Amino acid sequence: xxxxxxxxxxxxxxxxxxxxxxxxxxxxxxxxxxxxxxxxxxxxxxxxxxxxxxxxxxxxxxxxxxxxxxxxxxxxxxxxxxxxxxxxxxxxxxxxxxxxxxxxxxxxxxxxxxxxxxxxxxxxxxxxxxxxxxxxxxxxxxxxxxxxxxxxxxxxxxxxxxxxxxxxxxxxxxxxxxxxxxxxxxxxxxxxxxxxxxxxxxxxxxxxxxxxxxxxxxxxxxxxxxxxxxxxxxxxxxxxxxxxxxxxxxxxxxxxxxxxxxxxxxxxxxxxxxxxxx
Ligand SMILES: [Fe+2]
Numbered sequence: 001x002x003x004x005x006x007x008x009x010x011x012x013x014x015x016x017x018x019x020x021x022x023x024x025x026x027x028x029x030x031x032x033x034x035x036x037x038x039x040x041x042x043x044x045x046x047x048x049x050x051x052x053x054x055x056x057x058x059x060x061x062x063x064x065x066x067x068x069x070x071x072x073x074x075x076x077x078x079x080x081x082x083x084x085x086x087x088x089x090x091x092x093x094x095x096x097x098x099x100x101x102x103x104x105x106x107x108x109x110x111x112x113x114x115x116x117x118x119x120x121x122x123x124x125x126x127x128x129x130x131x132x133x134x135x136x137x138x139x140x141x142x143x144x145x146x147x148x149x150x151x152x153x154x155x156x157x158x159x160x161x162x163x164x165x166x167x168x169x170x171x172x173x174x175x176x177x178x179x180x181x182x183x184x185x186x187x188x189x190x191x192x193x194x195x196x197x198x199x200x201x202x203x204x205x206x207x208x209x210x211x212x213x214x215x216x217x218x219x220x221x222x223x224x225x226x227x228x229x230x231x232x233x234x235x236x237x238x239x240x241x242x243x244x245x246x247x248x249x250x251x252x253x254x255x256x257x258x259x260x261x262x263x264x265x266x267x268x269x270x271x272x273x274x275x276x277x278x
Contacts, residue, residue: 008051010084018257043222051155058089083128109227117156128157151186167219221239
């Protein structure tokens with residue numbers, strides 16, 4: 001099994017958040033995003049996964065345009081829903097558009113793959129994560145039933161006090177929700193992949209490995225997850241940029257409203273690779 005992953009894409013609307021974006025930002029957008037998405041979907045993998053905040057403000061035109069790119073490719077695309085993806089519409093409306101349930105799981109070749117829904121609906125003022133009791137019970141059941149098979153979770157928000165910045169206010173799943181009491185019941189290895197904080201990081205806590213992906217505009221890169229022969233590996237592929245693309249990125253980082261750029265997003269941790277046997 002091979003999976004290509006990206007962190008927060010924040011594809012912005014030409015109408016901006018509070019005012020239309022300037023012509024130079026529009027031009028930068030229309031040059032950078034098709035280029036980056038083409039690189040992403042050129043990866044020969046079983047699944048392409050976006051770890052949430054695919055859209056910048058959850059606007060209908062952002063969904064329409066970004067999915068127009070995505071649907072050009074013959075790919076199994078998985079959209080983990082981020083807080084920004086739900087600023088204008090709720091899970092039901094997003095599901096109608098994406099044709100994907102908010103959360104689900106599958107078992108393949110002896111590993112369990114879980115996609116969580118951690119974002120709150122229509123709640124730009126509270127961008128932290130949350131899971132209702134129903135989803136928590138569902139997750140706990142999966143963890144139990146997985147026994148010693150590896151479990152790989154894809155979520156937008158990290159668990160508090162795991163990866164870099166996950167201890168900041170609203171940068172994690174609500175710390176009042178004791179996710180660790182569920183995950184720590186896992187027998188065998190667990191992997192948790194997330195976005196949201198806009199910085200790269202890899203941490204280990206007991207049987208779990210936490211891999212966090214930064215925002216695309218801060219460090220255009222694709223993460224590759226390979227699961228085979230009793231081994232899981234996580235690696236980082238930096239996207240080569242022409243001088244023109246670098247200028248486009250600067251314009252976007254400084255000009256896209258509601259996008260929080262993290263300086264040195266890729267440099268906070270020097271660890272970009274991880275291999276674990278299970
Ligand atoms: Fe984000």
